[in-house]
Amino acid sequence: MNTEERQLADVLHRITPEPPRRVTVEQVAYRLVSEPRLGRGSRLGREPRPRRGGLGLSRAWAPAMAAAAVVVIAGASAGVAVLASSHHNSPSPPGGASASSSVSSAPVSSSPSGTQSPAQQTTPATAIVGGPWGAELIDRQAFTQGSLVSGDGSLFAYGTGTLDRIDPVTGTIAATAPYNAPLPNPPVIVGNTVWVVWSNSGGNVVLHGYNAQTLQQTASVLVPTIGRVSSAASNVLTAGPDGHLYVAAGVSVVTVDPATGQLTGRIDLTVGTASSVAVSPDGGTLYVGIGGFKLLVYNLAGNNVADESTLRDTTSLGNLVATSGGVWGTTGVGMSEWTWFAPDGDLSRAVRIGEGAGAGFASLPSYSGGVVWVGGSHTLSCASPADGRILDTATLPTDHQVVEYFSSPAVVGGHAYSFYQDNAAQLSGLARMTPPPACSGLSS
């Protein structure tokens, strides 16, 4: 190499950042299962490129999809991961849980995962050793990370190609509908309707509405965008306190009346393409995430931009959560991801909340039951929605020095529910907890 070539090599090595997460064998295994052509010697040229930001690619959601692969492989034999056998070259014991499981007992789940039938047998709840707030595993389905929400007395989440309603008492899937999320955006519950983003590409965003009890589709709304949708889209759909839907639509945000499906307004942005939206609980402020990552604070009453700030990290996700005191989100450094809170939506005053997550997990805050929850693989905390103060926190267990993961919970019926994953035991499912009084306002 000559001098100029060496300089270029030096620049490439110095400037290229470390990846926010590593690729895991489990993700590769998932690709092989979901795209068997890759492993069977057919021409790679026929493989369509997956959607950017799609489920298999998303930074935040990829780990949970690896868990979903576990369920696909397990097939109809058990609801517990059998992929462990391919990792450790030994079969799982009867019941599916490997010897390193942190669950105190491992009863057999006779219900096949990922089926379309809501009829399932109840899995006995089992205590999670060292789990926070009396955590017990009530079901061993695999769900998409960051998709769990509560509403209308139920839990809702994305399964493997499905939108599911989960009975919080038994943990079983009470209703299901075919659904493949085009981007990270949890279901949005308005009244007795569950709204999801059906597609988000080119110049259109399509929303689907489902009856919250039966998950029968009841509505479809086409939202034309101004310009193309963001390539970093995440949480492009949210609801205000009056039930109106807010949709990131190119260089605009569109409001939709869910009762009629009519577009009721459009806010034009001048600073870029909206990648995520959130609305304050009082309905007065719209937060718009742009790129990775600028935050726009829009005064809905005055129809003006109140503030605009940029976070000092371009790897931030668009998972905005708005509370009375400001807005929350997730950013990442190296292998860890952690939650920030920006008072009044001012990113220059953003503070770190919680210990975050590593090992391919994401710490995505949730606002449920009157408090903000911050899960991850180190701690599980509840925090004040007004000022970001931690109200209570629990240290999460490890399994043979491998972190265990509790997602930020959703609250219903006086309990908090998290997705739980134990990589050492290749075990995942829904955990139920009873948080302390400090995490007050437990109602949904």
Added chain:
Amino acid sequence: MDTLTGVEHLAEPDGFRAFVEARSSALLRSGWLLTGDWPSAEDLVQTALAAAWPRWASLRRQDAPELYVRKIMVNTFLRWRRRRWNGEIATGRLPETQAYGDVFAQVDARQSLLAALDRLPARQRAVVVLRYFADQTESQTAEAMGCSVGAVKSHAAKALARLRHAPGLAEFMTGGVAS
């Protein structure tokens, strides 16, 4: 039957996990230079590793797993680029308008680098990544790209000529921001 086939197929090859753990960071960084974003980089690396999985024993015997993985990455990237040019046009990255302090200087440097790489034809970009980031020899680069050594030299020279005048990148060629 599909699930059974999947299980048989997923017997993890010896040494595969160690390779993934040791090399995924470097492969992802190459993927980022090729594609310009982490989700696509992860997709690229996962695709290449999935293709290598069933051939792993043979690749290890030839002591060439990384060469093979990089070859798949580059060819998949080139295929994606052809698809992009013929069809959907990806939304561009949004420029940051402010830059203060070291952290933002890093951001500026990365954006300048990606902007410069975006201006290169796909094959020139692939040569830059393989030759100057992955430290592959000219013959290894030619093997990965399925072209001659002369073609690699030609692509490299043209890429250097373009990068030499890339706005915002020239100042980093003589020192500056660390990642």
